[in-house]
Amino acid sequence: MKALVIYDTLYGNTEQIAQTIGSAFSPLKEVEVVRVNKLNPKQLTGLKLLIIGSPTHGGRPTPVMQSFLKQLPDSILKGVNVSAFDTRLTARWVAIFGYAAGRIAETLKKKGGNLIASPEGFFVKGKKGPLKDGELERAASWVKTKFIS
Numbered sequence: 001m002k003a004l005v006i007y008d009t010l011y012g013n014t015e016q017i018a019q020t021i022g023s024a025f026s027p028l029k030e031v032e033v034v035r036v037n038k039l040n041p042k043q044l045t046g047l048k049l050l051i052i053g054s055p056t057h058g059g060r061p062t063p064v065m066q067s068f069l070k071q072l073p074d075s076i077l078k079g080v081n082v083s084a085f086d087t088r089l090t091a092r093w094v095a096i097f098g099y100a101a102g103r104i105a106e107t108l109k110k111k112g113g114n115l116i117a118s119p120e121g122f123f124v125k126g127k128k129g130p131l132k133d134g135e136l137e138r139a140a141s142w143v144k145t146k147f148i149s
């Protein structure tokens, strides 16, 4: 199975989650983890599973991630299992803006992807982080419970 994790990050927290997700697959699955601005379009071919993650900025993915998602050709993810994650603040008031992961998942479905796990959010303690205690472990167990059977 070829799996790909694409992420964006400003302060490094989402990158840590993405790398942890990648590591949780190995050695069982062939997986690559790549930052969205370093992606080679060839990496999107022959995929079985695509997971995309972004920090939440104003309730949405980062502008770079939004542009990437927007330019993906229609139906490019036909036959590909997909899911999404974000990093987000714990403060309750930010919920009014929504979160990045759900929006990423909606786009991946529109591009033909088969959503196999609900979008997931991982918490940071402040705008620049760090991640809340236990979030890396939760990311690893998200993989083991939702994607590895």
Ligand SMILES: Cc1cc2nc3c(=O)[nH]c(=O)nc-3n(C[C@H](O)[C@H](O)[C@H](O)COP(=O)(O)O)c2cc1C
Pocket: 008, 009, 010, 011, 012, 013, 014, 015, 055, 056, 057, 058, 059, 060, 087, 088, 089, 090, 094, 097, 124, 126, 127, 128, 129
């Ligand atoms: C411009 C900006 C807007 C943000 N908006 C939100 C938001 O709407 N909701 C939220 O939960 N966190 C928000 N945050 C906090 C981010 O969730 C946090 O910076 C991110 O999880 C850190 O991930 P990173 O280290 O990968 O950049 C915002 C951060 C920035 C810089």
